[in-house]
Amino acid sequence: MAVGNSAMILETGAGWTRGLNNVLRAEFGRWFRSRMWWIQILIWTTMLNGFLLVVVFSTPDEAREVGPMIFSALLGIGGPIGVSIIMQDVLAGEKRSGTAAWVLSKPLSRAAFVVAKLVANVVGVAVTMVLVPGVISYLIMTFVAHVDLPLAGYAAALGVHLVNLLFYLTVTLMLGAIFNSSAVVIGIPLAFLFFQQWLPNLWAPLAKVIPFSLTMPTGDAESSSIATALMAGVRPETFLPLIATLAASVVFVAVALWGFQRQEL
């Protein structure tokens, strides 16, 4: 390539990482050098922490039990909806609009394109939907409701929430890599979100692997989700749903990489 009298240094990287840093820079910019980060933080803190404050002030005696449960249930249901909405356009939208074809006409590997989208969105979701509302929630429970929550357990519970959101993020990413239709890309994760609790009726062992039990109680009134158990400092009965959800997310990423490689842009 003729670069004239320029002193620019050519990018010579090869393999799947070619272009990764540049797309990562742009994707992090989309999250954190625009209004997106504070809009997302505003939405999730208002929803999660606002509701928690209402509960703490209206039923202060029950805050120890109800507080973590409310936080987990809201994030467990609202989070996947938010993630699916955010992710629906990440690959499918770019394929439809033509920006994916434009970017991939540059020296960039398709794997780098998908990985950069995944990493930036995982970090964006983790910060705006889990970390910031989670920390505020902990402060409310500790200093407003005067409930003593174990910090390590609480942090672990936030990790469980992140794994739950990772499941929906990666499944939406995978569907976006394969399909162009928004209805399919957002519809399948949301349908799974709302109907998964009935899957064990079809085959009981599914109860031990579906992500539902990460954030929502699946058994009788005494049972708790993995996240709420950890928040209370109690060891959950099983970590199998956590492992299964993580494994499913890895499979979704692998299928997304394979599927996007075969896409015609």
Place this chain on the structure above:
Amino acid sequence: MELVIDTHGLSKSYKQVNALKPLSLQVPKNSIFGFLGPNGAGKTTTIKLLLGLIRPTSGSASIFGLDMARNSVAIRARVGYLPQDPRFYEHMTARQILDYTAHFFFKGPADEIAKRVAETLELVGLPDKADRPIKGFSGGERQRLGIAQAQVNYPDLLILDEPAASLDPMGRRDVLEVMERLRKYTTVFYCTHILDDVQRVSDTVAILNHGELVAYGPIEDLLAAGEGLAYEVALEGDVESAYQRVASQPWVTGIKAKPRNGSTHWIVAVADGEAAKAQLLRLLLADEALVVTDFHRKERELEDVFIRIVEGGQHGSGQ
């Protein structure tokens, strides 16, 4: 002759539709190669195949001697591409788009990249809109930005899909000037519907129709092939006897006559250029009842050739 693009039986089918029938094409280094055809002829499909955006059904291609399928990223590192309908991230500004594009090709230093970005913005006439989000850009401004991002990396091969679309006449002129200026350093492979532009700047032309290569070769050969020579004549006065006299010459193959602005306009098709050059004007001037107001050899227009080939369903290569 050093080739930049070399395809062998490259084809693309979608279910029952042959978007591109086996295409064998050679694009020489430093040429301005016009790739023509009506809508849906397979031009954009060919470009997408060359860029690795879609996979061929059969055949192969090499660019800079590198295999298209195995070395796609290395090829794209030396290519600048303007899509037919350029789409960029709407939230970014023109400067950010160019900076983003440049960073796929260059590691740094940042100030040199910024300098190149500014230089490219200047070249396409967008310096005063550089820091506005693209969301508010007109079609012409997007096209200019598209041209800028295609050449920010000093490409060895510039692939332009309808580069003058959405541009006003000045913008169109600027694009042609940029292409001519770049010829020294780069090879330009471009699709367009504006045949005047092709005739002005291209040295080689290929015409696709229904996914099939129907004409291909140096532009002079394409213009010269086919219908043969013709002369255009404008006459005033009684043309009847002159018509009989000219039409009876053995080297005249036909005369098309039509009135225009009070005179008579002829297109005289001839089989023997030398005989026509020596005798046609003399034959006309010999008639004292006639005034010859115009006489010249008809320049063949690419548009005529294109329409004849596409509408006439001519097949085969001109080369």
